[in-house]
Amino acid sequence: MSTISIILVLLSSVTHAGWNLLSKKDNSSISYFFVGNIAAGIIFSPILFFYHDKLSLIPDYVWVLLILTGFFEALYYSTLAYGYRLGEMSLVYPIARALPIIMVTIYTVMIGKASDISHSYIIGCLFIVVGLFILPLEKITKETLKSLFTKSIGFAFVAAIGTAAYSVIDDKALRILNEVPDQAFSSLEASLIFMVFIALFSSVWLGIFTLFSQEERKLFREIMENHKKNATIMGLGIYVSYGIILLSMLFASNVAYVVAFRQVSIPIGTLFGYFILKESMYLLKIIGTFLTVLGLIVIAIS
Numbered sequence: 001m002s003t004i005s006i007i008l009v010l011l012s013s014v015t016h017a018g019w020n021l022l023s024k025k026d027n028s029s030i031s032y033f034f035v036g037n038i039a040a041g042i043i044f045s046p047i048l049f050f051y052h053d054k055l056s057l058i059p060d061y062v063w064v065l066l067i068l069t070g071f072f073e074a075l076y077y078s079t080l081a082y083g084y085r086l087g088e089m090s091l092v093y094p095i096a097r098a099l100p101i102i103m104v105t106i107y108t109v110m111i112g113k114a115s116d117i118s119h120s121y122i123i124g125c126l127f128i129v130v131g132l133f134i135l136p137l138e139k140i141t142k143e144t145l146k147s148l149f150t151k152s153i154g155f156a157f158v159a160a161i162g163t164a165a166y167s168v169i170d171d172k173a174l175r176i177l178n179e180v181p182d183q184a185f186s187s188l189e190a191s192l193i194f195m196v197f198i199a200l201f202s203s204v205w206l207g208i209f210t211l212f213s214q215e216e217r218k219l220f221r222e223i224m225e226n227h228k229k230n231a232t233i234m235g236l237g238i239y240v241s242y243g244i245i246l247l248s249m250l251f252a253s254n255v256a257y258v259v260a261f262r263q264v265s266i267p268i269g270t271l272f273g274y275f276i277l278k279e280s281m282y283l284l285k286i287i288g289t290f291l292t293v294l295g296l297i298v299i300a301i302s
Contacts, residue, residue, distance in 0.1 A: 036235025070201025087152020127295030
């Protein structure tokens with residue numbers, strides 16, 4: 001990796017952990033993410049005007065996939081918000097960030113592509129499973145094992161399902177865009193256009209979730225009065241971190257190293273939780289975080 005690529009990945013990782021920190025500090029909600037996503041969608045909408053001549057080339061099936069990925073993005077944000085309300089960022093963030101890798105691996109096996117999985121990939125998955133298992137445990141006893149079944153970890157688990165689902169769908173959609181005849185979309189163009197539509201489609205679903213919840217409608221009014229600036233900054237952070245990663249890939253000789261190195265966001269998020277939010281820190285949490293990051297890196301370079 002070049003120096004500029006490393007700097008960009010670090011910047012993206014800090015930004016990603018940063019918007020999660022802001023979400024946790026502001027006691028976020030579905031409506032908070034709704035405001036953030038719709039603000040980001042509007043701010044980045046000029047990208048669509050810049051590529052307006054290519055929008056008509058988007059295959060119909062991609063629009064269907066956008067509806068689906070918007071739903072799972074909204075599910076991710078909604079359950080992440082509730083996870084942060086009930087639990088520590090230094091627990092919820094690593095689980096929601098790393099567990100999708102295991103879920104996508106299970107999906108890969110279920111669709112008959114187990115042969116695509118290498119031995120080192122399996123070792124990486126084992127590191128992640130062990131790391132996530134011990135992460136919530138202050139010590140390993142029968143009593144502390146109950147901490148594996150808290151509501152916050154449950155929400156983090158559902159958030160991971162959302163991430164795994166939209167990751168699979170996004171991969172499919174971007175492959176379709178890259179295969180449009182005459183190379184109508186470069187990889188960067190496809191990713192940028194898709195990013196804006198993700199913000200808009202997830203906003204629609206988050207808006208629906210907000211509309212059908214009396215509590216969220218009340219919170220929406222409060223956010224618009226007192227927290228819309230922070231929600232907007234958080235929304236920008238979501239898509240700026242994504243955009244920076246896309247940019248870093250242009251300066252990297254091997255994209256796998258970018259994917260591996262960006263997992264530095266997990267220890268950054270854990271440190272944010274400890275130093276800024278004053279969350280608890282114990283040996284098993286440190287070991288669990290280390291094993292999780294190590295597993296992700298092994299998978300990325302395998």
